[in-house]
Amino acid sequence: MTEAEAGGGGDHPGTTTTNTANGAAHMANSANSAGTTDATGAANTTGTAGTAGAAGTAPRERADALLSALRGRLVVSCQAPPGDPLRDPAHMAAMAASVAAGAPVAGVRVQGVDDIRAVREVVGLPMIGLWKDGAEGVYITPTARHALAVARAGAEIVAVDATERPRPDGRPLRETVEAVHAAGALLMADVSTAEEGRTAAALGADLISTTLSGYTPYSRQGPGPDLELVGELAGTVDVPVFAEGRLHTPEQARAAIDAGAWGVVVGGAITAPAAIASRFAAALP
Numbered sequence: 527m528t529e530a531e532a533g534g535g536g537d538h539p540g541t542t543t544t545n546t547a548n549g550a551a552h553m554a555n556s557a558n559s560a561g562t563t564d565a566t567g568a569a570n571t572t573g574t575a576g577t578a579g580a581a582g583t584a585p586r587e588r589a590d591a592l593l594s595a596l597r598g599r600l601v602v603s604c605q606a607p608p609g610d611p612l613r614d615p616a617h618m619a620a621m622a623a624s625v626a627a628g629a630p631v632a633g634v635r636v637q638g639v640d641d642i643r644a645v646r647e648v649v650g651l652p653m654i655g656l657w658k659d660g661a662e663g664v665y666i667t668p669t670a671r672h673a674l675a676v677a678r679a680g681a682e683i684v685a686v687d688a689t690e691r692p693r694p695d696g697r698p699l700r701e702t703v704e705a706v707h708a709a710g711a712l713l714m715a716d717v718s719t720a721e722e723g724r725t726a727a728a729l730g731a732d733l734i735s736t737t738l739s740g741y742t743p744y745s746r747q748g749p750g751p752d753l754e755l756v757g758e759l760a761g762t763v764d765v766p767v768f769a770e771g772r773l774h775t776p777e778q779a780r781a782a783i784d785a786g787a788w789g790v791v792v793g794g795a796i797t798a799p800a801a802i803a804s805r806f807a808a809a810l811p
């Protein structure tokens with residue numbers, strides 16, 4: 527990924543950043559041609575992406591259609607940790623295609639520009655994209671440059687770290703929000719506390735996710751999902767709130783929806799065979 531590939535550009539749609547219960551007004555006709563998956567085509571599980579069935583509709587309508595397709599439903603995160611033999615774009619594309627073909631999932635969450643491109647080739651579902659750069663501090667899509675690369679690789683929704691921790695380039699989160707919107711994508715703010723969620727929503731984030739609860743030293747620590755945070759956020763911000771992180775069972779996913787989540791994102795419990803096998807092995811005498 528070069529700076530030229532990742533850097534600015536794109537037509538700013540010039541939309542406002544007013545948040546509404548139904549989401550964003552920023553979903554422009556993207557400069558990223560690969561990222562124009564038909565957001566209304568939730569039933570379209572596999573096949574060539576980018577059919578852009580909603581192309582030509584207003585940005586706001588496209589954003590609302592995308593968010594509606596995710597409401598009350600499951601997004602599967604297809605990510606492999608560094609060093610895992612599955613950490614390969616072709617493997618993640620096969621994983622995502624398998625899940626999409628065999629289960630009524632609403633979307634996928636995919637890490638890294640190469641994986642996003644590979645998954646985009648074979649899965650037509652809405653995609654939350656991110657770019658993990660590093661492993662300490664702010665590493666989930668840490669700068670506007672990373673965010674633009676993710677949008678241009680084909681993700682309709684760009685997930686970024688929206689915690690209060692210092693960002694590696696020292697730039698404000700607001701710049702990333704503006705860059706993502708200029709690229710015609712929506713921004714998902716990965717947060718660890720309710721205050722961070724409220725701040726992100728005020729900055730124009732289109733969706734909030736509880737992804738980082740338990741991953742900042744000042745947030746709730748625990749083995750399971752932070753449903754309390756889901757409920758608090760759902761009651762105070764006017765954008766969709768996603769439950770994500772440590773959802774291990776279908777019952778927890780349902781409880782998250784009951785707590786007010788717009789949708790749920792599940793990763794390791796579905797797409798991390800080593801972690802799943804370890805739990806089984808640990809239960810044996």
Ligand SMILES: CC(=O)N[C@H](C=O)[C@@H](O)[C@H](O)[C@H](O)COP(=O)(O)O
Nearest residue numbers: 603737741771772773792793794795
């Ligand atoms: C903290 C962090 O880096 N979370 C990452 C965000 O994309 C992923 O490693 C998680 O797998 C994802 O959030 C889904 O969570 P879980 O795998 O617990 O269902």
